[in-house]
Amino acid sequence: MDRRKFGLVEHGGFLMSDPVNNPGPCPLWHRAWYLNRHSWLSALGGALIGAGVLAWAGSVSAIEKQEVQIELLTASKNKEIRAGEMLKIGFSIFDKIRRKPVSGLHPAAWIRPKTPGRKSCENAVRNYLALGPNASQDISLNGYTFVTLNRDNSIAVIDPRLNLATSNLLFLAQLRATPGDWRMSPNRKAIYITLPGKNRLLVFNPLTGQIDARVNVIVNPTTMAVFEGLSSVWVGSGSNGEIQGVDTRSHQIFRKIKVGRGKIYFAQDNVRAQLFAYASGSGQLIVLDAKRRKVVRRLQLEPHLADMDYSALTDKIYLAHPRKGYVLSLYPVNRPQVEKLMISGVSKRVNVSPDGRWLMASDGDQGQISLVETKTGNMTHVLRFKHPFDQIVFSKRYAYIRHTDTANISLIYTASLAPGAEPGVIEVPIGTKPPKAVGRLPPLPAIAPLPEGGGAVIANPADRTLYLYMESGMQAPMNAFKTWTAAPLSVMIHDRSLREARPGFYETVTMIPQPGIYEAVFFLPNPPLTRCFTLKVKGNSLPHSVRKKNTDQPTITILSPPFIAGRLVQLEFTIATPLLPPGKVRDISVLLFRPGSNWQLRTFAKSTGPRHYHFSVVFPSPGNYKMAVESAQLGLYLSQTNLKTIKVQDQ
CATH class of the missing domain: 2.60.40.1930 (Macroglobulin (MG2) domain)
Known part of the structure; x- marks a missing residue:
């Protein structure tokens, strides 16, 4: 078989797009088990689907082979699988000889319609590995979708497995106002979006493409914070110094807190579930225990600071000063003594690296970054760029700098930032047009690192394109995904892959759009192990709010x-x-x-x-x-x- 006629060429154990004959998508998205995935497969924290507590019910199957036992468990709101509704699906893997769960695996799984004459389960795996899933029918449990906020105030969900005019755009919804901030829920079932002009919080479902709720909140909501395992989202005002807590199950406001005056900035400690909120007009800072929903400390700082971030390594928060040449640093809970870290110039943004070791205090208009080692508080480097920039986004190995008046981005290799060493900085073209060609750029992230590391998806609104950049020494994007929407201003990755929620149990959240009989295909590459489970899906193909009397399409x-x-x-x-x-x-x-x-x-x-x-x-x-x-x-x-x-x- 000539795989080039399918747009694929084999290279180094991976199947990749043929950029000459068929510049289609990179099949890395649905072959995640081939990648050397890292420890990002963390627990979902017992995420619940919809309102109320779910019990594992519906389909429970067990198939044994040699010493391995595999169970399929499904959970839904009505204790049965219904088309168009949220479905939590998981696989339990147990070693019968050692009598313990099997952890640390990276299984592949997908759901396919079970129709007469379809190939056997083993043949289905071979076809899937060679050609990828049938994107119009198969539901991948190892893939990503891209979610974009667009210039016409719409939100789009894009399937990167296909790069054709009508196929890669799965959903498009109108927000009816300009977004201020957006966050993915830790359980991956919702995206929260603030609309400052409407004083509203939207709850968007990336699996169905629908807006599930519109919540009236505080004046000018511009920033948000969410914590894993907690059924709440905190919203901060951009003008009146107030924050509000919204229950994600009932979509009701449960707490209002007056911090001070002016715009609210957030930083958060995810380990202890603590939220830090700073009111720039009056300089007040509060420490909120997000679990108990209670303020545990209030502090008075300088007013008119511009940004805030937190380092888990030093247990400190850092605040940018847009007028003076220092950054404020303090332990916000135990020892609230304020320190001044001297930098070059002023700082309008502060960004802490994922390991907490490095602080980047930046003035994007001047194209300058002061690098501070958080353990010592000393500035080690000053980086100056030819072009202004508006955002810094970290992957596991790099800091991505999005320039505004050129299509190029800069990447800083964070392992090269030791004191006395020369920082490793490269510049990579991402498209052809500078982002600012579309006009005003909102303060929303245009760069989304891949969940397993090693690259990022970058939105260039002027090109109306999403670019995939891989960090393995490439000097250009690996692939491009044309968006059939208005210019994409911000991008997010909705990771639908299986995660190990507890030892030996791998789960994700999905949705089956059509009723019928399906097969859940489970595959382990090493040692090779394949199992298929039957799923019965009831209901009809329309969303829950629309019940048709027959199956005729409009x-x-x-x-x-x-x-x-x-x-x-x-x-x-x-x-x-x-x-x-x-x-x-x-x-x-x-x-x-x-x-x-x-x-x-x-x-x-x-x-x-x-x-x-x-x-x-x-x-x-x-x-x-x-x-x-x-x-x-x-x-x-x-x-x-x-x-x-x-x-x-x-x-």
Whole structure:
């Protein structure tokens, strides 16, 4: 078999994209078990799905081979697997001879429809390793999706396994306002987004593409903090010095705390679940015990500091001073004595490395970073860059510097930062256009490190592209993922891989969109071990809020032809469905593209009456165009085959 016709070439034990003949996606995303994954597979802390406590129920199976016993356990809100609802799925691996769970494994698993005539379980594994999953049918339990916040105030979920015009965009939802901050919940089932202009907190479900809740919160919410194992999210105001706690199960505000005056800055100690909140207008700092939801200390500091971060190595917090040449440092709990760490110039941001050893006090407008060793408090290096930058993001080995007036990024090798040594800094082009070409850039992370380390996904809004950069000495991105949305301003990785929640038990959260009979395929590469388990999925294919009486898909009919190239037209269409959901359908989005070209349009359609919708478009040239429609309310998704052909005539 010639694998090049599938866009793949074999190299060094990995299957990679052929950049010449078929520049498709890198299959590393769904072959995570081949990677030398590190200890990032940490426990989920007994995460619960939805409201209330779940018991392991539903499908429980056990298959034994030699000395290994494997069990499949599933949990859902209704104690049965239903289409379109959250599902917690896990595999328990037990050594019968040694009589103990088997830890430290990196199993592969995916869910596939069980249909007559499909290949055996072993053949399914061979096909999966050679060609990857069938992205339109298989549900990977080892993969990632990319989530982007876009310039048109939308949020998109992208499947990196495919890099085609209609396939990689799974979901698109409108936020209706400009986001201020966003955070992934530790159990990976929700993304929290603040909307400062609306005084609102959104709860977005990355598995279904729906906004599950809209919570009215404090004035101008600009920052957030979440802790693993706690059912709460803390929101800080950008203007009135207040913070609020929101219960993530009931979506109700349970605590309001007045810190002081002005903008709130957060830092957090994840080990002790302590939140540090600083009010810049008045200089007050509080220490909050997030478990007990109680303030344990209040301190008075200098006002008008600009940023804050925490080092677990020194148990100190660090605050940037935008007007003077020092950074404030203190033990916030036991010994609240303030120290001044002298730096070069001023600092508008402070970033602490993941190991807590290095503090980067930066003035991005001047392109300068002062490096401070946290144990000694001494400045060891001053790095000056030719181009201004607006953010620093750490991976396990590097600090990524996003420049604003060039497409290049800078990387600092953190292992090279010993006192007296020359810091290792490289510059890598990420795209062709500088990010600031799109206008004002929000203070949101445009760089998302890979969960297992070794690289990052970087959003270049001017190119409207996500770039995959690998840290193994590459001088250019390894791959590029074109986004079929507005310019992506920020990116996040939704890691759906199996994690070892307790010794020998590996679990994740997923969703099966269609009812039917499925197989959960489990695979261990060394020693080779394959098992398949049957899953029965009930319900229907629509979201829980829409119940159809039959399985007919909505029918899309395009009206108002002919269409003339170069002219502004109102494209009208109807959607016929057996049962409309209550109220108006407000989430109709449209993707237009021309096969064989780079032209595309992503927009939202407006309602002109029951089942009638329209939007404005100028087709650049004559020819055949394709149109796809998405609506979570109607159960229409871009990953389904619902393309309509539009013929555009010459003038």
